[in-house]
Amino acid sequence: MRPLFITWEYPPIKAGGIAAHCEDLATTMADQGHDPIVLTYGPEEETEYRDGVEIHRVPSTDSAENTLSWAMHLGHQIEKKAIELYKNKKFDMVHAHDWMTVSAATGIKNTLRLPMVFTVHSTQKGRDGIDSQYQRTIHNLEWYGTYEADQVITVGREFCQEVKHTFDVPDEKLSYIPNGVNLEKFDQHSAKFNKSEYALDWEEIILFVGRMYPQKGPGHLIEAMPSIIDQNPHAKFIMCGSGATEHYKKIAKNRVGEKVHFPGYVSDENLLSLMKNAKMTVAPSVYEPFGIVPLEAAACETATVGSYVGGMKDTIIHEYTGLHSYPEDSGSISHQVNRALEDPGWTEWLGDNARNRVEDNFRWEQISAWTTGVYKKAVEA
Amino acid sequence: MKVLILSKEFRDGEGVSEYCKNISEYMIEKGHSVTILSFDDGSYYSVNEEVDVRRVPVPFEGDNVYNWSMILNNELKRQAAELSEEFDVIHANDWTTVPGGVTLSKHFNKPLLLTIHSTENQRGFNETHSEMISELEWQGVYDADKILVTNEDSKNSVLFDLDSPDEKTEVIDPYTANWRKRILKNYQNLIKQKKAPVNQT
Numbered sequence: 001m002r003p004l005f006i007t008w009e010y011p012p013i014k015a016g017g018i019a020a021h022c023e024d025l026a027t028t029m030a031d032q033g034h035d036p037i038v039l040t041y042g043p044e045e046e047t048e049y050r051d052g053v054e055i056h057r058v059p060s061t062d063s064a065e066n067t068l069s070w071a072m073h074l075g076h077q078i079e080k081k082a083i084e085l086y087k088n089k090k091f092d093m094v095h096a097h098d099w100m101t102v103s104a105a106t107g108i109k110n111t112l113r114l115p116m117v118f119t120v121h122s123t124q125k126g127r128d129g130i131d132s133q134y135q136r137t138i139h140n141l142e143w144y145g146t147y148e149a150d151q152v153i154t155v156g157r158e159f160c161q162e163v164k165h166t167f168d169v170p171d172e173k174l175s176y177i178p179n180g181v182n183l184e185k186f187d188q189h190s191a192k193f194n195k196s197e198y199a200l201d202w203e204e205i206i207l208f209v210g211r212m213y214p215q216k217g218p219g220h221l222i223e224a225m226p227s228i229i230d231q232n233p234h235a236k237f238i239m240c241g242s243g244a245t246e247h248y249k250k251i252a253k254n255r256v257g258e259k260v261h262f263p264g265y266v267s268d269e270n271l272l273s274l275m276k277n278a279k280m281t282v283a284p285s286v287y288e289p290f291g292i293v294p295l296e297a298a299a300c301e302t303a304t305v306g307s308y309v310g311g312m313k314d315t316i317i318h319e320y321t322g323l324h325s326y327p328e329d330s331g332s333i334s335h336q337v338n339r340a341l342e343d344p345g346w347t348e349w350l351g352d353n354a355r356n357r358v359e360d361n362f363r364w365e366q367i368s369a370w371t372t373g374v375y376k377k378a379v380e381a
Numbered sequence: 382m383k384v385l386i387l388s389k390e391f392r393d394g395e396g397v398s399e400y401c402k403n404i405s406e407y408m409i410e411k412g413h414s415v416t417i418l419s420f421d422d423g424s425y426y427s428v429n430e431e432v433d434v435r436r437v438p439v440p441f442e443g444d445n446v447y448n449w450s451m452i453l454n455n456e457l458k459r460q461a462a463e464l465s466e467e468f469d470v471i472h473a474n475d476w477t478t479v480p481g482g483v484t485l486s487k488h489f490n491k492p493l494l495l496t497i498h499s500t501e502n503q504r505g506f507n508e509t510h511s512e513m514i515s516e517l518e519w520q521g522v523y524d525a526d527k528i529l530v531t532n533e534d535s536k537n538s539v540l541f542d543l544d545s546p547d548e549k550t551e552v553i554d555p556y557t558a559n560w561r562k563r564i565l566k567n568y569q570n571l572i573k574q575k576k577a578p579v580n581q582t
Contacts, residue, residue: 064513065510137444144441
């Protein structure tokens with residue numbers, strides 16, 4: 001199969017989770033003998049071949065008022081490039097990722113008359129609502145994507161139902177395929193970890209990784225911090241991620257002072273070191289279609305305390321690979337974190353189980369095979 | 382010859398629509414065929430029934446005309462692709478049909494003629510998306526094989542604001558004699574140029 005991936009971000013350009021998802025998926029497909037072509041944004045036009053994947057970049061505009069019109073403009077640039085590429089290399093179908101690529105993908109689909117597969121990673125409704133005209137337009141684009149696509153892939157089991165009902169997607173064109181973890185990346189990582197950058201010798205790291213926005217629930221964890229420290233004074237919270245960092249930092253510092261640290265942007269290298277050396281990660285999300293953090297932590301043999309929402313209902317098995325807390329419930333978070341801190345042997349056992357489960361269930365080889373299965377359905381429809 | 386005309390709207394009494402209508406009726410008179418693709422706003426239109434008019438619905442509500450136009454163009458592309466290569470020349474009108482015109486022209490390797498009825502600069506450049514609209518006009522002018530304007534003011538704006546090369550730009554005022562004949566001549570020239578195997582990569 002030769003799919004044309006359309007994504008607004010592809011490493012090294014990376015803001016959310018879609019970049020890594022596309023890279024891992026495309027690279028695995030190439031390993032399996034397929035021939036994926038990636039068409040994405042870049043500051044200037046360029047072509048690159050990496051790990052068996054052909055990557056083309058086109059620039060967008062500097063004068064966009066907002067992300068929406070920026071994405072629409074990018075759509076037209078991507079579509080022009082796709083048409084140029086198609087003259088020399090026919091692709092079998094278009095695979096678009098999230099609303100930012102809907103304009104491009106439908107333009108290509110309609111002009112070249114190709115099947116289209118659309119992966120929904122999250123919805124506007126779930127992210128921050130559809131109250132304004134701007135938000136509704138994004139919502140409409142998401143709908144348009146699911147409507148135009150021959151097959152729709154969703155990344156979470158519960159999320160699959162959400163997409164089905166929000167956009168009225170017929171069952172026969174809807175699939176659930178989870179995200180995966182590139183275990184090699186985790187196993188090859190061997191950077192030295194300098195704990196003193198983050199915590200004192202006797203402290204134990206409790207790690208949060210995610211954008212600092214209400215959706216990811218950093219506020220609920222911050223609320224839980226004092227009662228965790230009361231019972232386990234050796235706890236030290238490391239809050240990684242961009243977003244409204246200053247806002248949360250101020251609140252957290254007021255509550256627990258030196259017991260919390262916001263390192264700001266953390267490189268992949270350091271993040272893996274942190275994950276490997278943390279006692280546990282905490283994922284207090286309010287809304288989470290999939291939630292990759294528990295699986296990444298699992299790859300590092302670290303257990304996660306995560307809210308019982310969306311994808312984390314599947315990526316964490318309570319008291320076997322981690323612990324569930326009630327969503328938006330700081331009391332529940334502190335209860336579960338304290339349980340894990342008070343029984344370190346048990347917590348390690350949870351981490352080991354988590355790793356084993358990822359090895360068995362969340363490998364890209366498997367996910368790529370499922371995805372090409374969906375391609376087949378789209379092409380044969 | 383078969384002409385594909387793209388227009389944001391096609392209804393009686395509206396300027397660009399009447400322009401398209403006049404050209405297509407003349408083309409029919411001269412024995413050519415014309416398809417007009419536009420948005421279906423449900424309004425009334427009348428035209429020589431030999432003109433193939435296809436108005437498409439846009440199943441999408443946007444927050445502004447820029448974003449809406451991008452989706453309209455995707456619907457226009459769908460319609461045009463169903464006609465496939467049955468046309469010889471594409472005639473787009475204003476920025477609202479630039480993405481469709483450019484994409485179809487590139488894919489089917491057919492010449493693109495673009496009429497700029499007015500530029501964003503002429504309209505005052507005071508919309509939220511003026512800069513992006515102007516950028517799209519610039520790209521349309523760059524990608525099209527020929528630019529038509531209806532008056533000298535527009536020509537100046539197209540030359541100086543949108544960097545159109547002089548030799549690619551022509552004023553054809555629809556209030557002058559033989560204006561439709563001159564447009565037909567443009568179609569014929571463009572088709573001839575495109576068929577000549579130069580600039581083929």
